């Protein structure tokens with residue numbers, strides 16, 4: 001598969017992580033006769049390729065668009081008919097401008113189009129991003145769910161309110177027995193909950209529960225980030241989110257403020273395994289604390305609390 005050098009991937013480019021050059025390798029995984037997962041630079045891509053043509057779920061970061069399209073061509077050289085964006089973050093919508101310009105129909109929840117069509121200020125990411133150019137914008141939007149009846153099955157995107165952002169969907173391929181969770185599932189690392197864009201821990205848990213309700217024991221789970229997952233992984237993830245939330249709620253019930261809650265280490269049992277890759281324990285506790293208190297934006301943890309361990 002193609003290799004190339006690009007600027008650092010994922011959301012690290014606009015977080016506090018220093019930019020660095022990473023070598024990106026695209027790798028595909030066939031999950032059924034027609035559905036694939038493609039890993040590269042940014043959110044994991046879902047692909048449906050069959051008799052009716054080709055459509056994809058998410059399209060990574062903009063700098064790798066040409067390489068992404070090359071990697072998709074190795075699965076099918078049919079034109080890409082549709083892109084479904086799971087949410088508006090740039091590491092899931094980076095190929096939109098190129099694809100939209102070529103006539104691919106971009107499908108997304110109403111709130112994704114609204115955010116992509118206006119300037120976005122994000123406290124957590126420390127970023128202000130301008131509106132996307134017109135070809136990058138979704139042209140077909142939905143408010144609840146939408147189904148694509150192609151390649152031998154009716155794949156459905158289900159909106160789950162206020163989870164990772166306020167515009168997330170998960171996509172179920174019932175015949176292929178695959179679910180693309182978007183960034184409602186970070187597999188193997190603490191999830192980013194974008195409070196500044198309407199995210200909340202309650203919605204993250206609801207999304208995991210919806211995914212589990214659609215799954216059986218052999219369903220392939222495509223997470224937004226991290227390796228391909230099993231249903232057991234998703235069940236463990238749901239249980240972890242619920243327990244971490246209960247732990248933080250207990251501290252709120254005791255009257256602790258955010259700084260005190262972080263210092264109490266309510267996520268200690270997962271910090272070693274999930275808190276080293278990107279989102280730190282202090283940041284993750286802040287996501288939960290603010291969600292439970294109804295504070296709809298990120299509040300940077302005090303430096304002394306974040307390093308108190």
Ligand SMILES: [Zn+2]
Nearest residue numbers: 087089164183
């Ligand atoms: Zn995201």
